Amino acid sequence: MAWFARKQKNYIPHEEAPLHPEQSEHICIEQVDLQRAGDPFFQQISLRWNEKRVGLIGNNGSGKSTLVRLLNGLMMPEQGRVSVFGYDTVKQAALMPALVGFIFQNPDHQMIFPTVAEELAFGCEQLGQTTQEARASALALLREQGIESWADRPVTQLSEGQKQRVCILAVLIMKPRLLILDEPFSSLDLPTRRLLLQLIHNSDTHVLLISHDLSVYDEFDRLIWMEKGQIRADGTPDEVISRYIDAVNSSVND
């Protein structure tokens, strides 16, 4: 939610957030109930993790997007509690935009500035930098990525993959502690997908990635498989992918 985080008027950099008595290294979903379209969807769902690279898979409608929206405060549990590193997503909702960066499938829904450098610089200004400092930080990041020549390019003239790369950089420059990506690669070719995966792996933030392309989870620490609003499996990517493929094969053969 680059756009969401960066449009917050009362943005509080998480380094300045008051210490919470329950500050923790974990992301926790505790006994959460939630309805969708008036029907119970999550019932007493619980999850807890602190691994750096976590994936989320499941068929269409299984609840992946709903689950990640609980983590950035875009949705609120009806029962139970959701906390990110000890910060309650409801009671401390104002901190979520700084703690949790969000990337959607469609970069056009996230970009709000005319040029690449402005898109990146805005996040730095939110962190308290002056306009000049923010532009210098944006240029430094573009240089580090080998794409300094993009600085003054209009974002409308970038390809989908280039836009998604800028969106990811615009979120990473704000140093969120958790980066959530909801189907970020679906319209991208293989080389761009690999480049963006590398970018994610090189960052030291916690990552939660939703993808229908199972090959992206190769180097992930943990994979969670959702089905009909429940956790069907949770383990290493190899274990969970093999169980998922078996289930898909047996449902196709039924």
Ligand SMILES: Nc1ncnc2c1ncn2[C@@H]1O[C@H](COP(=O)(O)OP(=O)(O)OP(=O)(O)O)[C@@H](O)[C@H]1O
């Ligand atoms: N805006 C909405 N209003 C009401 N119900 C919704 C809405 N969006 C999704 N749902 C319902 O919530 C449930 C979970 O959907 P969700 O989008 O979380 O699934 P998903 O696993 O992310 O699916 P996909 O892989 O298709 O993106 C589904 O039953 C869906 O019909």
